[in-house]
Amino acid sequence: MNRVTLHNEPAADTPVIGQKNIKTILKQLESDGIIGISVDCVIFGFDDNELKVLLIKSDLEKFDNKWSLLGDLVNNHEDLDEAAYRILRERTGMDDVYLEQVKAFGEVGRHPAARVVTIAYCSLINIEHHQLKILDNELHWHRVTTLSEMAFDHRKILDVCYEWLQKRIQEHPLGFSLLPKKFSLRELQNLYEAILDVKLDRRNFRKKFFSMELLEDTGELETDVPHRPGKLYKFNYDKYKKKERKKWFGIDF
Amino acid sequence: MNRVTLHNEPAADTPVIGQKNIKTILKQLESDGIIGISVDCVIFGFDDNELKVLLIKSDLEKFDNKWSLLGDLVNNHEDLDEAAYRILRERTGMDDVYLEQVKAFGEVGRHPAARVVTIAYCSLINIEHHQLKILDNELHWHRVTTLSEMAFDHRKILDVCYEWLQKRIQEHPLGFSLLPKKFSLRELQNLYEAILDVKLDRRNFRKKFFSMELLEDTGELETDVPHRPGKLYKFNYDKYKKKERKKWFGIDF
DNA sequence: AACTAGTGTGTATAAAATACACACAAAACA
DNA sequence: TGTTTTGTGTGTATTTTATACACACTAGTT
Numbered sequence: 001m002n003r004v005t006l007h008n009e010p011a012a013d014t015p016v017i018g019q020k021n022i023k024t025i026l027k028q029l030e031s032d033g034i035i036g037i038s039v040d041c042v043i044f045g046f047d048d049n050e051l052k053v054l055l056i057k058s059d060l061e062k063f064d065n066k067w068s069l070l071g072d073l074v075n076n077h078e079d080l081d082e083a084a085y086r087i088l089r090e091r092t093g094m095d096d097v098y099l100e101q102v103k104a105f106g107e108v109g110r111h112p113a114a115r116v117v118t119i120a121y122c123s124l125i126n127i128e129h130h131q132l133k134i135l136d137n138e139l140h141w142h143r144v145t146t147l148s149e150m151a152f153d154h155r156k157i158l159d160v161c162y163e164w165l166q167k168r169i170q171e172h173p174l175g176f177s178l179l180p181k182k183f184s185l186r187e188l189q190n191l192y193e194a195i196l197d198v199k200l201d202r203r204n205f206r207k208k209f210f211s212m213e214l215l216e217d218t219g220e221l222e223t224d225v226p227h228r229p230g231k232l233y234k235f236n237y238d239k240y241k242k243k244e245r246k247k248w249f250g251i252d253f
Numbered sequence: 254m255n256r257v258t259l260h261n262e263p264a265a266d267t268p269v270i271g272q273k274n275i276k277t278i279l280k281q282l283e284s285d286g287i288i289g290i291s292v293d294c295v296i297f298g299f300d301d302n303e304l305k306v307l308l309i310k311s312d313l314e315k316f317d318n319k320w321s322l323l324g325d326l327v328n329n330h331e332d333l334d335e336a337a338y339r340i341l342r343e344r345t346g347m348d349d350v351y352l353e354q355v356k357a358f359g360e361v362g363r364h365p366a367a368r369v370v371t372i373a374y375c376s377l378i379n380i381e382h383h384q385l386k387i388l389d390n391e392l393h394w395h396r397v398t399t400l401s402e403m404a405f406d407h408r409k410i411l412d413v414c415y416e417w418l419q420k421r422i423q424e425h426p427l428g429f430s431l432l433p434k435k436f437s438l439r440e441l442q443n444l445y446e447a448i449l450d451v452k453l454d455r456r457n458f459r460k461k462f463f464s465m466e467l468l469e470d471t472g473e474l475e476t477d478v479p480h481r482p483g484k485l486y487k488f489n490y491d492k493y494k495k496k497e498r499k500k501w502f503g504i505d506f
Numbered sequence: 507a508a509c510t511a512g513t514g515t516g517t518a519t520a521a522a523a524t525a526c527a528c529a530c531a532a533a534a535c536a
Numbered sequence: 537t538g539t540t541t542t543g544t545g546t547g548t549a550t551t552t553t554a555t556a557c558a559c560a561c562t563a564g565t566t
Contacts, residue, residue, distance in 0.1 A: 034287055034329075035290050035329060037288050037359075037370055074288060074359070074370075076286050076287075076288060077361055079360050079361055080357060080359035101357060103354060104333060104354060104357040104372045106290075106332060106333035107332050107333075108330055108331065108332055115329060117290055117327075117333065117370075117372075119357045119359070119370075170501075170502055170504050170505070170506075171505065171506050173506055185513090185514095186512075186513080192504070196501055197500070198500070198501050201555075201556070201557085202512095202513090202514095203514090203515075203556090203557085204554075204555065206514080206515090207515095207554095208503075208504055209504070212506070221563095222513095225511090225512080225564085226510085226511070226512090226563085226564055226565070227510070227511040227512045227513075227562080227563065227564065227565095228511075228512060228513050228514090228561070228562040228563045228564085229512090229513080229562085229563070229564095230512080230513055230514090231513085231514090240506070247449055247450070247451070248449055248451050250423065250461075250523075251423050251445070251461055251462070252423070252424065253423075253425050253426055253465070253493070437544090438544090438545095439544080454524070454525070454526085455543095455544090455545095456525090456526085456545085456546075456547085457524065457525085459545080459546090460523095460546095478532085478533085478543080479533055479534070479541085479542070479543090480531080480533065480541075480542040481531040481532050481533085481542075481543060481544050481545090482531080482533095482543095483543080483544055483545090484545090503553095503554075
C-alpha cells in the first residue's frame with residue numbers, strides 16, 4: 001500500500017504551472033527542442049457497482065470534445081510523486097489518497113504541441129468523499145468499460161492502468177481505497193467483480209478474505225438496506241504491513 | 254514477452270548524445286531550469302549460476318570509483334524504448350534482446366549536475382553471446398547479491414528492478430532470455446533458484462514446466478558434462494503467445 | 507403473518523502443491 | 537572392464553488449496 005504523504009510544498013520561487021499558461025510553455029519547449037515532462041493521473045472511483053474514472057474535457061483545439069486524464073507539467077522543484085499528488089489535491093480536494101506510479105509514456109508524436117514524456121499514475125479514491133466538487137468545472141466520472149475516444153494517447157494510458165489495476169488488486173489490498181472505511185463483504189465482492197469482470201462465489205469469496213485474517217469486524221451493521229443488514233468490516237493495514245512477503249508464489253504462465 | 258524491435262534509426266539531424274558532451278548538456282539544462290530526461294538500463298545476465306548485472310565506472314568526479322548503470326539522455330526524436338534499445342546496442346552489440354520498462358525515477362536531487370528524470374529499463378541477455386566486448390571499456394559484470402555502493406540512486410533502481418525481476422519471472426517466460434536457446438532443465442532450475450534465492454524440488458520443478466507444455470524437446474543432449482547428460486529443451490514462444498491469459502488468479506495478499 | 511431479498515455458515519469434491527525414493531546413463535578412475 | 541561418482545529421469549502418496557453447492561436466518565415490506 002502506497003500512501004504518498006507530502007511534507008514539502010513546491011518551493012515558493014517555482015512558478016505554478018496551471019492550465020492557463022501551459023500552451024505557451026509547450027510552445028517554448030518545442031521551439032527549443034526540449035523534452036517536456038508531465039504526470040497524468042488515472043483516478044479511479046467506484047460507484048453504483050461500476051468502476052469509474054475521473055476525466056476532464058481537453059482544452060486543446062485538436063482534441064475538441066475529447067476526454068482527457070488529469071495531468072500537468074512537472075514542476076522544476078517537485079518530485080514526480082509530488083506532482084501527481086498536487087494534481088490529485090487540486091482536482092479532488094482530497095488528501096491521503098492511494099497513489100502509485102504505473103508507467104512512463106514517451107512516444108515521439110504523442111503530444112501535438114511538443115515532445116512531452118508523461119509519467120502515468122494510478123489513484124484510487126472513495127467517490128462519495130469527493131462528490132461535492134465535480135460540478136464546478138468540466139470534470140466527469142466515466143465508466144471505464146464504455147468509453148469513447150480520448151485525447152492524446154490517454155486511451156492507451158487508461159487501458160494500461162486498468163489492466164495494472166486488475167492485476168494489482170488481486171495481490172495487494174488496494175481495493176479498500178475505493179470503498180468507505182467501513183464496508184460490507186457484499187460491497188467488497190461487488191468491487192472485485194466489477195473491476196475483474198467476473199462472477200465470484202459468495203461463500204468462497206468470504207472464506208478467502210476471512211482466512212487472510214485482515215478484516216476486522218466493526219460490530220456495526222449496514223443501515224437503510226431493504227433486507228437483512230450485513231456486518232461492516234474494516235481492513236487492518238497495520239496487520240497487513242507486518243505480514244512477511246513471500247518471494248516464491250509458484251511459476252505459472 | 255516484449256521483444257522490442259526498432260524500425261527507425263534516430264533522425265539524422267539529431268545530435269548523438271554520448272558520454273563526451275553529456276556534462277555540457279546537463280550544465281546547460283541546469284542553468285535553464287529545464288528537466289532532463291534519460292533512460293537507464295539494468296542489464297541482467299546469468300553466469301556461473303549467479304545473476305549478474307552489467308555496470309560501468311561512473312564518469313562523474315562526485316561518484317569516483319562508484320559503479321553506474323548504463324544510461325544516456327533521451328534523444329529528441331527517439332521514443333523511450335528506442336533510447337533504451339540504443340544503449341543496449343551500443344554497449345553489448347546485441348540485437349533482438351528482451352527489454353522492458355520498469356519505472357521512472359525523478360526525485361529532485363537524484364542527479365548532482367541537474368534535474369534529470371530517468372526511466373529505468375530491465376534487460377535480460379545471454380551473457381555468453383556478449384563475452385567478447387566487455388574488456389574494451391570499463392564495463393563489468395557484477396553479482397547482484399554482493400554489490401557495494403553505486404553512483405546516483407542507481408542502487409535503488411537496481412533493487413527495484415531486481416525485485417521486479419523476481420516477481421516477473423514467475424509469471425512470464427523471461428528467464429529463457431538469460432539462457433542459451435537450448436538449455437537443460439537443470440540450467441533452468443538453477444536460474445530460478447539463483448534469482449529467487451530459494452531451493453526447489455527438482456521433480457516438482459520438472460513436473461511444473463512439463464505440465465505447461467511450452468518446452469520442446471530438441472532431441473539433443475548436453476555435452477562435456479562429467480555425468481549422464483541431460484536433454485536439451487527450447488521454449489516455444491509461439492505456443493505461449495497463443496495461450497489466452499486469464500484475468501482471475503485468485504486474491505492473495 | 508407471509509413475502510422478499512440478501513446475509514451467514516459447512517461440507518464434499520476436485521485440483522494443485524508438496525514431499526519423497528529408486529533405477530539409469532555417461533564419464534572418470536582404478 | 538568393472539566400479540565409483542554424479543546428476544538425469546520418473547511415479548505415487550499426502551497435504552493443501554480451490555471449487556461447487558444448499559439451507560437456515562433476519563430485517564424490512566406488504
